[in-house]
Amino acid sequence: MASCVIAFAERRCTEMGAIAGLALALAVFGYMFWPEKNPFVQADKTRVDYLRERKDAIYENLRDLNFEFQAGKYPEQDYVEQRSGLEDEAARVIAEMEMLEGRGVVGRGRM
Numbered sequence: 001m002a003s004c005v006i007a008f009a010e011r012r013c014t015e016m017g018a019i020a021g022l023a024l025a026l027a028v029f030g031y032m033f034w035p036e037k038n039p040f041v042q043a044d045k046t047r048v049d050y051l052r053e054r055k056d057a058i059y060e061n062l063r064d065l066n067f068e069f070q071a072g073k074y075p076e077q078d079y080v081e082q083r084s085g086l087e088d089e090a091a092r093v094i095a096e097m098e099m100l101e102g103r104g105v106v107g108r109g110r111m
Contacts, residue, residue, distance in 0.1 A: 048105055051097045058090045 065086065069079040 046105060048097055048100050051093050051100070055090060055093045055097070058086055058093065062086050062090070 062083065065074070065079065065082055068074055069076075074082070
């Protein structure tokens with residue numbers, strides 16, 4: 001009879017450990033993947049936000065193009081054409097950003 005009680009206590013302890021482990025795993029999973037805000041309430045990106053991201057991407061492309069040209073991966077004619085195209089696009093993006101900001105349209109995160 002005593003061995004039966006001990007076996008029952010060990011089994012119950014194992015079950016409680018499994019339940020506690022599952023609860024801990026669920027809590028960690030919820031903490032890691034729970035959105036900071038309600039996704040239905042989050043504000044959409046404004047045009048200025050999109051333009052700011054585009055400007056950053058253009059500048060990064062210009063840096064990469066300069067590096068690759070200096071490394072000898074591009075002939076000078078291709079480099080000049082691509083650089084001119086990127087600079088023109090950057091100028092259009094910045095002009096539109098300034099126009100929108102002049103009207104009072106601002107993005108969510110000012111940098």
